[in-house]
Amino acid sequence: MSKAILYDxxxxxGCRACESACAxxxxxxxxDKIAAEEKISAHKLTTIETHGDHxxxxxxxxxxxxxxxxxCPVGALQKTALGPVTxxxxxxxxxxxxMQACPFQVPTYEWSSRLPRMRKCNECYERQSQxxxxxxxxxxxxxxxxxxxxxxxxxxxxxxxxxxxGQYYGQIYGLKExxxxxxxxxxxxxxxxxxxxxxxxSEPLPDYTWRVLELLPxxxxxxxxxxxxxxxxxxxxxxxxxxxxxxxxxxxxxxxxNGQGGHAxxxxxxxxxx
Amino acid sequence: xxLGTGTPAAKRWPRITVWRAIFAAILLSGAYxxxxxIFYGLGGSTNxxxxxxxxxxxxxxxxxxxxxxxxxxxxxxxxxxFGIEKYRPVLRPCILTAFLGYVLVVVGLLFxxxxxxxxxxxxxxxxxxxxxxxxxxxxxxxxxxxxxEFVPVVCERFGWAKPxxxxxxxxxxxxxxxxxxxxxxxxxxxxxxxxxxAKLYPLWYSPVLPLLFFVSAIAVGLAMTIxxxxxxxxxxxRALELPLLAxxxxxxxxxMSVYLWxxxxxxxQRGVLPLVARNRMETWLFALEIGLALVPTVxxxxxxxxxxxxxLYACAVMVVFSVIANRLNVGTTGLEAGSGTxxxxxxxxxxxxxxIVAAGFAIFRMVAGYFPIFEAQAHGNEHAVAEVSPQKKxxxxxxxx
Numbered sequence: 237m238s239k240a241i242l243y244d245x246x247x248x249x250g251c252r253a254c255e256s257a258c259a260x261x262x263x264x265x266x267x268d269k270i271a272a273e274e275k276i277s278a279h280k281l282t283t284i285e286t287h288g289d290h291x292x293x294x295x296x297x298x299x300x301x302x303x304x305x306x307x308c309p310v311g312a313l314q315k316t317a318l319g320p321v322t323x324x325x326x327x328x329x330x331x332x333x334x335m336q337a338c339p340f341q342v343p344t345y346e347w348s349s350r351l352p353r354m355r356k357c358n359e360c361y362e363r364q365s366q367x368x369x370x371x372x373x374x375x376x377x378x379x380x381x382x383x384x385x386x387x388x389x390x391x392x393x394x395x396x397x398x399x400x401x402g403q404y405y406g407q408i409y410g411l412k413e414x415x416x417x418x419x420x421x422x423x424x425x426x427x428x429x430x431x432x433x434x435x436x437x438s439e440p441l442p443d444y445t446w447r448v449l450e451l452l453p454x455x456x457x458x459x460x461x462x463x464x465x466x467x468x469x470x471x472x473x474x475x476x477x478x479x480x481x482x483x484x485x486x487x488x489x490x491x492x493x494n495g496q497g498g499h500a501x502x503x504x505x506x507x508x509x510x
Numbered sequence: 511x512x513l514g515t516g517t518p519a520a521k522r523w524p525r526i527t528v529w530r531a532i533f534a535a536i537l538l539s540g541a542y543x544x545x546x547x548i549f550y551g552l553g554g555s556t557n558x559x560x561x562x563x564x565x566x567x568x569x570x571x572x573x574x575x576x577x578x579x580x581x582x583x584x585x586x587x588x589x590x591x592f593g594i595e596k597y598r599p600v601l602r603p604c605i606l607t608a609f610l611g612y613v614l615v616v617v618g619l620l621f622x623x624x625x626x627x628x629x630x631x632x633x634x635x636x637x638x639x640x641x642x643x644x645x646x647x648x649x650x651x652x653x654x655x656x657x658x659e660f661v662p663v664v665c666e667r668f669g670w671a672k673p674x675x676x677x678x679x680x681x682x683x684x685x686x687x688x689x690x691x692x693x694x695x696x697x698x699x700x701x702x703x704x705x706x707x708a709k710l711y712p713l714w715y716s717p718v719l720p721l722l723f724f725v726s727a728i729a730v731g732l733a734m735t736i737x738x739x740x741x742x743x744x745x746x747x748r749a750l751e752l753p754l755l756a757x758x759x760x761x762x763x764x765x766m767s768v769y770l771w772x773x774x775x776x777x778x779q780r781g782v783l784p785l786v787a788r789n790r791m792e793t794w795l796f797a798l799e800i801g802l803a804l805v806p807t808v809x810x811x812x813x814x815x816x817x818x819x820x821x822l823y824a825c826a827v828m829v830v831f832s833v834i835a836n837r838l839n840v841g842t843t844g845l846e847a848g849s850g851t852x853x854x855x856x857x858x859x860x861x862x863x864x865x866i867v868a869a870g871f872a873i874f875r876m877v878a879g880y881f882p883i884f885e886a887q888a889h890g891n892e893h894a895v896a897e898v899s900p901q902k903k904x905x906x907x908x909x910x911x
Binding site for chain 1: 624
């Protein structure tokens with residue numbers, strides 16, 4: 237039972253109550269100037285974008301299989317069972333791989349800070365784990381932003397499309413994108429017209445990496461045996477050659493004094509040279 | 511580029527040469543950029559943004575730095591594991607380059623990380639699903655291995671027999687570990703970008719990125735070996751080990767052929783070759799990268815080219831620049847279109863990067879002058895080196911460049 241947000245662009249009136257409620261919940265400043273910034277940033281974790289006659293809300297998609305959580309080297313980002321992807325600023329070392337990996341370019345950074353953090357919406361994890369609504373859903377006067385169980389919201393979105401097929405572009409954004417997201421969009425027009433990225437794969441992004449990472453144990457064990465074997469053969473050949481009293485090497489260089497030849501990192505005296 | 515030639519020890523003040531002046535200017539600008547980085551954060555010292563979180567410091571200082579240091583594991587494998595003894599004279603310079611390279615990569619990381627004080631976090635807070643986690647561990651362990659591989663040189667310099675003996679006992683597993691760790695993280699730097707299929711331009715995004723990074727790292731490791739030998743022969747007035755380097759050039763040609771062939775098959779198989787007909791920035795950068803790879807590969811198959819020091823050196827430099835172009839394309843330019851933004855490094859980013867490179871040259875020169883890195887020198891000029899170098903180091907820390 238994971239939580240999600242359904243955002244219906246056709247119901248949104250662009251009042252920005254969600255922006256204000258979000259700023260309150262994070263303790264961030266909010267005024268007319270910030271309201272006019274139509275992009276998410278470290279001091280504005282959700283925003284309403286205007287695309288002609290249409291509004292669209294941007295916030296962290298809290299993906300079902302989040303790329304950010306999979307790439308974080310210190311596990312500062314976690315996908316919770318409840319649904320939200322949470323962030324632990326005390327672990328974060330600021331490599332910004334989450335920002336690079338996110339297909340929706342959601343994570344933002346406190347660039348001008350000396351002790352910067354990554355910032356993003358966490359779908360009001362604290363509120364939701366207490367059974368409350370997200371701050372944005374609670375503030376929304378028209379029901380354009382609704383929060384609840386993901387499966388139920390998908391059902392509701394499908395119902396809305398079925399009831400008023402003329403009013404909707406008949407698909408749900410977030411159902412399949414990168415394996416599904418916890419923010420679902422309904423729109424009157426094709427999604428690319430309201431600025432949503434439609435080129436993203438439907439396979440979860442962590443799978444792309446895992447296909448290679450899961451080979452590592454094999455690479456290491458095979459590699460170790462192979463390298464060890466090659467060294468053994470090389471070394472053996474040299475010992476045999478030494479026992480038979482001839483030079484084993486392809487080059488004209490005489491074998492080293494200790495007789496074990498090439499495998500030593502240890503410096504050799506160079507009397508034999510020149 | 512000629513490294514400053516050794517001045518007589520009697521001279522009290524260093525000669526001012528063009529290269530030393532440039533070196534000093536780079537370090538000064540780097541110092542000011544460091545001040546900006548510390549007091550004004552990444553925002554005040556870089557052109558990075560929310561849409562473009564990685565720039566020159568990751569793409570050059572880290573990705574190129576690690577690749578250019580690949581000669582260390584390549585030569586260890588060739589000489590110690592495969593037992594091809596004739597390459598031994600270039601082994602130590604390679605290990606030194608690799609060790610310095612990794613130290614400088616960590617320095618670069620300290621600039622780039624938002625919280626450099628937490629560099630150690632991945633060692634304690636694990637996420638085995640993260641490629642970055644794997645890279646962090648491999649780089650840490652491999653730097654330790656390189657340090658241990660360099661210890662015998664230090665022991666030889668000071669005549670310490672005991673530590674050398676200890677290291678000798680574990681040398682084989684140590685070297686195998688080093689090769690495995692290198693294989694892992696050289697390829698993993700490519701795996702870092704597997705997660706951005708929708709962002710990285712298709713001429714670079716590929717499911718075989720790890721393989722391409724690994725093979726090109728071996729190639730650039732060999733090229734750097736030729737590059738270093740050429741420079742050190744001039745700086746220290748040594749004879750160039752030409753027959754040896756020429757045969758290394760042939761190995762380089764074969765490695766580059768393998769690399770280009772995999773690259774071609776990959777582009778063909780993904781059906782993105784028609785993209786090269788588009789007049790876009792990416793096409794030209796791709797052409798530059800492939801051109802710089804193709805020309806030396808073809809040339810190095812000619813014996814006459816390999817046997818001419820200048821030509822051999824030029825080919826090695828082209829390979830180095832091709833791999834640098836590749837890493838920069840994967841790490842920055844190839845991501846611009848997909849990120850919907852443009853990125854040009856700020857002057858301070860370039861200043862830091864140049865300072866790190868300059869410091870690398872300088873430290874290499876100092877260490878090579880003080881420790882027995884080059885065999886001929888260790889054999890012939892031992893006394894001269896021991897007398898001249900320490901003095902010069904004290905009087906004039908910027909005696910190079």
